Amino acid sequence: MTDSRPEQRRVTISDPEVMRALAHPARLAIMEHLGSLEGGATATECAEIAGLSPSATSYHLRALAKFGLIEEAPSRGDARERVWRAFSPSYYVESGPAADSEARAAELALVEAHLARDSQRTRDWIRRAPDEPVEWYQAAWFSDTLLLLTAEELAGLNESIQELTAPYRRRLRVADPPEGARTVAVQYRALPID
16 A cells, blocks of 8 residues: 655644644544554544544544644545544654743643653553563663763764664554564653753
């Protein structure tokens, strides 16, 4: 199947209204799911991921489409089913250094929604880790490290991390992953502290 979209690019979200619309656990799950698929998904398929009914999921899909984060995908042949796909497989949230308090509050709400999801994933892993196959137990990594960097070095480190993970992010959109592959959540934060 060939993707008819132009080359995908990372979307920058700076509009407070869009940030607030995205700061919902179900919408984050839907965006993540659609961003990992090549052909898109229906409301029923997204409902399984979001933990909602198909009608509630349709509401969230329409809201995401309203803000240009997703779009209708070509039909799979059944005109009754609406297929949705992410406009971009990834997005970047930035209110900007000169943002007003409304934009900062919206950005914080979206970041907090992401942090809550990431923390839950970590708690879920810790609970089930003893029951995981030994190779996955040993491969998982949870770390907190302090580094002493200049702003230029931090930018370079972030760029290197992006380059390291890029081939694996692209793999999410491939129909035939390597045997034994699992989706892995990688949370990376590099923030100056006082």
